[in-house]
Amino acid sequence: MNKFIVADPHECIGCHACEVACAVAHNNDLWPQERSAFIPRIKVIFQGASSVAVTCRHCNAAPCVESCPVEALRFVNQAIQLDAQRCIGCKNCLFACPFGAIEMVPDQGRTATVAQKCDLCSHQEPASPACVANCPTQALHLLDGSALDALRHKRQRATATGKYQENAVPGLAARLLDKPARQGAIKIAAAQRKTHFQEIYQNLDAERAGNESARCLYCAQKAWCNWTCPLHNAIPDFIRLVNQGHILEAAELCHQTSSLPEICGRVCPQDRLCEGACTLKSRSGAVAIGNLERYITDTALEMGWHPTAGAAAPRTEKVAIIGAGPAGLGCADILARAGIQADVFDRHPEIGGLLTFGIPPFKLDKQLMARRREIFSAMGIRFHLNCEIGRDVHFSELMAQYDAIFLGTGTYGLLQAGLPHEDAPGVVQALPFLIASTRRVMKLEEDPRYPWVNVKGKNVVVLGGGDTAMDCLRTAIRREAASVTCAYRRDEASMPGSKKEVTNAREEGVEFLFNVQPQHIQRDRKGRVTGIGLIRTVPGEPGPDGRRRPQPVKGSEFVQPADVLIMAFGFRPHAMPWLDQYDIKLDDWGLIKTGDGGRLTTQTSQHKVFAGGDAVHGADLVVTAMAAGRQAARDILTMLEHQPGKHVARQEAL
Amino acid sequence: MTDFIFVDSQRCIACRTCEIACAQAHLAQGSVSKTAFSPRLNVNKLSQTSAPVMCHQCENAPCVGACPTAALTIDKHLVQANSSLCIGCKNCIVACPFGCISLEHSAPSGHTEIIKCDLCTSRQSGPACVEVCPTFALRIMRSDELTALKDKRMKETGSKAFLLHL
Numbered sequence: 001m002n003k004f005i006v007a008d009p010h011e012c013i014g015c016h017a018c019e020v021a022c023a024v025a026h027n028n029d030l031w032p033q034e035r036s037a038f039i040p041r042i043k044v045i046f047q048g049a050s051s052v053a054v055t056c057r058h059c060n061a062a063p064c065v066e067s068c069p070v071e072a073l074r075f076v077n078q079a080i081q082l083d084a085q086r087c088i089g090c091k092n093c094l095f096a097c098p099f100g101a102i103e104m105v106p107d108q109g110r111t112a113t114v115a116q117k118c119d120l121c122s123h124q125e126p127a128s129p130a131c132v133a134n135c136p137t138q139a140l141h142l143l144d145g146s147a148l149d150a151l152r153h154k155r156q157r158a159t160a161t162g163k164y165q166e167n168a169v170p171g172l173a174a175r176l177l178d179k180p181a182r183q184g185a186i187k188i189a190a191a192q193r194k195t196h197f198q199e200i201y202q203n204l205d206a207e208r209a210g211n212e213s214a215r216c217l218y219c220a221q222k223a224w225c226n227w228t229c230p231l232h233n234a235i236p237d238f239i240r241l242v243n244q245g246h247i248l249e250a251a252e253l254c255h256q257t258s259s260l261p262e263i264c265g266r267v268c269p270q271d272r273l274c275e276g277a278c279t280l281k282s283r284s285g286a287v288a289i290g291n292l293e294r295y296i297t298d299t300a301l302e303m304g305w306h307p308t309a310g311a312a313a314p315r316t317e318k319v320a321i322i323g324a325g326p327a328g329l330g331c332a333d334i335l336a337r338a339g340i341q342a343d344v345f346d347r348h349p350e351i352g353g354l355l356t357f358g359i360p361p362f363k364l365d366k367q368l369m370a371r372r373r374e375i376f377s378a379m380g381i382r383f384h385l386n387c388e389i390g391r392d393v394h395f396s397e398l399m400a401q402y403d404a405i406f407l408g409t410g411t412y413g414l415l416q417a418g419l420p421h422e423d424a425p426g427v428v429q430a431l432p433f434l435i436a437s438t439r440r441v442m443k444l445e446e447d448p449r450y451p452w453v454n455v456k457g458k459n460v461v462v463l464g465g466g467d468t469a470m471d472c473l474r475t476a477i478r479r480e481a482a483s484v485t486c487a488y489r490r491d492e493a494s495m496p497g498s499k500k501e502v503t504n505a506r507e508e509g510v511e512f513l514f515n516v517q518p519q520h521i522q523r524d525r526k527g528r529v530t531g532i533g534l535i536r537t538v539p540g541e542p543g544p545d546g547r548r549r550p551q552p553v554k555g556s557e558f559v560q561p562a563d564v565l566i567m568a569f570g571f572r573p574h575a576m577p578w579l580d581q582y583d584i585k586l587d588d589w590g591l592i593k594t595g596d597g598g599r600l601t602t603q604t605s606q607h608k609v610f611a612g613g614d615a616v617h618g619a620d621l622v623v624t625a626m627a628a629g630r631q632a633a634r635d636i637l638t639m640l641e642h643q644p645g646k647h648v649a650r651q652e653a654l
Numbered sequence: 655m656t657d658f659i660f661v662d663s664q665r666c667i668a669c670r671t672c673e674i675a676c677a678q679a680h681l682a683q684g685s686v687s688k689t690a691f692s693p694r695l696n697v698n699k700l701s702q703t704s705a706p707v708m709c710h711q712c713e714n715a716p717c718v719g720a721c722p723t724a725a726l727t728i729d730k731h732l733v734q735a736n737s738s739l740c741i742g743c744k745n746c747i748v749a750c751p752f753g754c755i756s757l758e759h760s761a762p763s764g765h766t767e768i769i770k771c772d773l774c775t776s777r778q779s780g781p782a783c784v785e786v787c788p789t790f791a792l793r794i795m796r797s798d799e800l801t802a803l804k805d806k807r808m809k810e811t812g813s814k815a816f817l818l819h820l
Contacts, residue, residue, distance in 0.1 A: 008820040045812025052815045054808060069751040070716075088751065089713025091658065094800065100807030104655050104713065112714030113655065141820055151820070 001145030002058040003078050003120060005042070005129055011139035011173045014051030015279040017220035018042050018131035018140060020227050025121055025130035031222075031232050033601075038227070039105050041118040042131050049282070053131070053140060056080065056101040056118035064093035064102060064117075072115070078144065079120050087114040134220045137173040179215045182285030183208055190507040194477050197361040197441045199266070200504065204288075204295040212288045213243035219279055225289065228277035230627040231264075233257045235274055235289055242292055251300035254293060255307045259333035259626055260326065260372060262301075263355060265294030266364050268623050269467070269498035301371070309379040312339035317640055320345065320402040322389055325353020326622045327408030327613025329376065330629030331636075336379045338637055343402070344381060347388035349444060351376070353410055355622060357435045360471050362478065366442050395578040399608075403643075404636045407584075407592060407604070407611040408629055409576060411619045415569040417463060421521045422567070426529030428453050430468050430568035437475050455481040459561050461532050462486050463518055464568030467497035472566045473510045474501075485511040485560060487518065487534060489550045513560065515539075517552055522559055531559040571619040582606045592616050600639065602632035610636055655797030656711040657731050657773060659695075659781060663705035665791035670697045672706050672783035672792060679774055679782035692758055694771040695783055706783065706792065709733060709754045709771040717770075720749035725768060731797075732775070735768035742766040 007018075019040035023032055032038045042055035058080050065073045065080055072086035073093055084107055093115050094102045107114045120142070121129045132140045141147070158164050185201040185208075187193075193200045204212065216239040219225075225235045234253050241250035254261040270276070270290040278286035317340050321328045324346035332342035350356045352369040373383060389395055398405055414429045416422055435450040446452055460476040462469050465488030476484045486505070488495065491514050495502060506512065515537045522531040535557045537550035573590035585593045585605040592611040595601040602610045612628030614620060673693040677686045680694065695708035711732045718726045718733060725739035726746060746755050746768070755770045773794070774781040784792045 006818060006820065007815060008818070009816045010819060043808060043812075045809055045815070047813060047816060050816060052812055054811045054815050087714060088716050089656075090710040090752075091655070091713070091800065092710070094804060095660070095795075097804075098807060099811040100804040100809075101811070103804065107714070114714055 001078070001148065002060055002075070002080065003142060003144040004058040005055050005118065005120070005132060005140055005142055007053040008139045008141070008171075009050060009052040011137045011171050012044070012050075012052045013137055013139075013173050013177060013217075013219075013279055014044055014046060015136060015217070015219035016044055016224035016227075016277075017134045017136055017222075018053050019044060020222050020224060021130040021134035021220060022118075023227075024222055025124065031227065039103060039116065041101075041103075041116060053135075054099070054101070055131070056097075057099060058118075058120070063096035063098065067092040067096035077122070079122065080117070081119055081122065082115055082117055084114045084116075087112075089113050089115070091115075093117075134222075136217060136219050137171065137176060139173065176217055177280075177283060179217075179280060179284045180211070182215070182280075182288060183211055184285075184288040185291040187504075190504075190509070193362065194474075194508045197478055199365050200362050201266075201291070203298055204291050209242055209292060209295045212292060213239045215280065215284070216240070216243070216287045217279055224277040224279070225274040229274050230621070230624045231257045231630070233261075233264075233274070233293070238296060239287065239289070239292055242296060247296060247299050247303065248305050250296045251305055251307075254296055259330045259630065260355075260622075262294050262297035263326075263364065263368060263372070264623055264626075265290045265292070265297070266368075267355070267359055269500070269621065271499050273623070306375055306378070309336045309339075312337060314341075315339045317341070317403040318343065318401070319404045319406060319636060320398040321406045321408060322346075322398075323353060323408035323410060323613070323615075324348070324351035324383060324385070325408055325410050325613065325625060326355060327410070327615075327625040327629035327632075328353070328406065329372075330626035331406045331408060331610075331612070331633040332376065332381045332629075333379075334630050334633030335636065336376070336381050338633075340637075340640075342381045343384060345384045345387045345389060345393065345398075347386065347391075349386050350442070351383060351385070353408075357438050358431060358468070358471070360434060360475050361438060361441045362474065363471070366438070389576075390578045395582070399582065403608065403640060405609045406629070406632050406636065407576075407579075407609065407615055408613045408625070408632075409574075409611075409615045410625075411571040411573045411591075411614040413572040413574040413590070414567070415572055417518055417567060417569060419518060419521055421523060421527075421529075424521060424523055424527055424529050426563060427521065427565045427567065430462075430464070430472050430566055431571070433566055434468070434471055434475060437479065453564060455479045455564050457482050458563035459483045460485070460564045460566065461560055461562035462566040462568055463532070464488065464570070465490065465495045465497065466568065466570060467501055468570070469566075469568035470497055470501040470505050472568050473505050474508055476564075476566070477505075477508045477510065481564075483511065484509065485513060485562075487513045487516050487532065487560065489515065489517045489537060490548070491515055491539070494547065515550065517550060519557065521565065529562055529565050531561045532565055533557060533559050571614070573615065573618075582609065584609055584611075589618070591618055600635035602628065602635045603639065608639070610639075655800065656713060656728070656733070657794060657796045658711040659708055659771065659773070659784065660793045660795040661705050661707070662791045662793070663703050665789040666697070666703075666705045667789055667791075668697055668699045668704035669788065671786045671788060673697055675782040675786040676771075679777060680772075692767075692769055694769055695754075707752060707754055708783075709750075710752055711771070711773070716749035716751065717746035717755055720745040732773050733770070735770055735772065737765070737767045740766045740768050 022040040022042050023038050044051050044053045070086050072083045102117045104113050105116045132142050188200050218236045223236050226232050238250045238253045274289045275286035321332050321344045324344045335342040351373045356369045432450040436452045455476050460481040462472045516534040517537050520533040524530050535552045537552050539548035540551035543549050602612045610632040612632040613625035676693040677691050695706045697706045715733050718728050723739045725736050727734050758767045
């Protein structure tokens with residue numbers, strides 16, 4: 001009788017710990033590099049609120065083995081094992097398996113696509129399946145012939161005696177899931193918070209942090225939440241440390257994977273990331289991971305703790321980092337910890353990039369970035385602020401003086417709606433609007449590149465439905481606009497941003513118009529904006545990305561009055577002409593190309609120039625930019641290790 | 655994942671219509687005859703069963719690996735044959751575990767043609783064999799269909815697994 005893994009559906013809580021354990025066990029105990037490389041051999045199937053994990057049954061008369069023409073699938077030691085080297089990718093087994101337990105995957109090290117299936121973790125010593133070992137409710141069992149016999153005999157005895165009571169005892173799952181409802185951070189009431197620019201969420205107090213951390217199930221050390229986090233923060237472990245009262249240890253742990261944990265705790269869309277992946281999400285509510293992450297670092301810093309660069313011996317190499325946003329700071333953090341001198345250049349007067357100037361103060365207190373600047377400076381990172389490449393310093397100077405350069409320049413180009421009169425007075429772009437407002441809160445003088453727009457007493461309409469649109473809407477509310485309206489071309493469920501922000505905006509008095517498409521800008525005789533012509537839409541056929549294209553409804557045109565019209569359609573790459581002379585290749589959209597042709601994943605076509613963040617993958621989250629910056633730093637370290645001689649790079653630059 | 659032609663041997667009645675359609679589809683001019691007959695699939699009529707067999711368009715195809723001149727290459731949808739590069743070494747014939755590749759040597763010109771299923775990529779209406787089969791024993795299986803099938807089965811496996819208890 002072959003061995004196999006089977007799940008008890010009554011005990012499965014759908015935490016995905018088995019999937020994560022499987023993917024990691026088959027990747028040398030490391031997280032897969034790419035999201036697409038996460039292909040576990042066991043899958044959790046959901047049916048309504050119930051879930052069950054399924055994998056290969058290791059059939060005794062296996063159709064897959066029978067169908068394989070090259071003996072890549074064989075019976076080995078009471079299991080069916082696949083020899084990937086032999087697999088020719090004919091897909092016979094995939095078709096033969098009635099369980100859908102075989103998958104075609106890219107083979108590591110080869111360019112081929114080969115079959116993949118459960119191997120009962122036979123590569124491990126002693127062979128014990130990772131999924132079984134990591135299931136928090138012991139729902140997964142590895143059964144063999146004798147275990148099946150024992151199960152049958154036990155049931156036969158129960159049948160004979162008529163006593164089935166053993167099954168009625170509530171299992172581990174029920175006990176584990178018995179948690180109080182989510183509390184989370186206290187939010188300042190809308191009526192009060194819309195009168196100022198201070199943060200709307202209060203920090204957790206020790207009692208709330210204790211309660212919230214006690215709710216974590218600790219599904220596994222490597223759980224679904226930390227797989228979903230782009231930085232793979234050790235979420236279950238740091239929550240456990242909070243619960244044990246070890247705040248400083250928790251802060252140390254947070255800083256191992258993140259360069260700005262208290263910032264991520266504030267600005268990440270947790271409902272789409274870690275908290276969206278929490279096993280408790282659809283039960284008593286996800287653990288308030290973001291609030292806890294913020295609590296840990298804020299509390300540790302208040303206690304006088306601060307992150308240090310560690311004990312790495314100083315090295316002679318120097319790296320220039322362009323852009324002090326999350327990507328650049330992530331990169332500088334890792335380099336400083338490796339003992340490398342990191343010089344960060346930014347055109348703004350404060351570090352943070354869009355964190356400081358794009359994200360409004362009511363989401364992120366600007367004092368935090370100043371505090372971070374001091375911490376990073378103490379770690380040995382040098383900041384050159386108000387310093388623009390091509391104006392204050394030339395890229396060629398950096399190329400000549402530094403051993404490597406990291407480009408974390410973001411995407412500051414603005415998308416247009418393509419309507420006539422977009423340059424009319426009263427039409428403003430989201431980013432300059434936000435920057436001007438933030439500069440005023442920070443009491444910086446007005447910058448002509450980001451002109452101040454007074455919306456007091458005016459009707460404001462924001463076109464767009466993402467997080468930036470929400471920031472504009474809520475800024476306009478705080479700037480005492482007479483009315484603030486969001487016009488979005490799809491329905492509420494299709495909004496790309498964080499649901500939490502939509503709720504906050506609505507509470508503060510934002511009106512929403514869904515399924516409307518802008519058609520024309522209405523102006524008065526002086527050319528000033530007076531309204532936006534909209535047409536109602538219905539969802540059309542799904543496009544190539546699976547999202548439905550809105551279709552206009554004939555005769556449904558109307559004009560929404562607007563004195564100020566804010567365009568928040570997103571960002572695209574901006575021109576960086578100084579890159580051209582060094583043959584740094586861009587793609588058709590103007591994003592910097594990295595990683596082609598055997599290069600490191602963040603290396604550009606110029607071997608000592610690296611790039612990451614929005615400038616490479618397009619406008620995205622703070623946390624994805626930081627993850628990219630940290631990866632680039634690791635790649636820079638690899639490059640410096642393998643450099644034949646430093647003079648080679650210098651010569652190339654000259 | 656590549657596409658391939660799925661054969662349901664339960665339905666096959668060994669009529670060989672597919673062979674004729676295939677041979678005709680790959681003829682530049684004229685019609686098939688005793689001398690001009692090179693189908694890319696072959697109906698095997700055995701005592702218990704019958705079925706046409708043809709190239710599986712393997713992802714990691716032994717024929718592609720064995721070819722020294724890149725006359726056989728894998729692209730997104732299938733294993734492509736370029737006869738103009740073929741030197742007739744016969745490696746591919748020995749490599750293919752399905753016996754579904756052959757070479758045709760024309761003595762006067764010295765030209766060798768690789769005979770294997772090309773999924774009728776030059777035909778607008780798709781594979782000729784699939785089109786003509788009177789019992790619908792042949793079907794083109796696209797990669798997304800196969801993935802959908804696997805996902806469906808895994809889902810069914812899940813719903814059956816809810817009946818288990820330990």
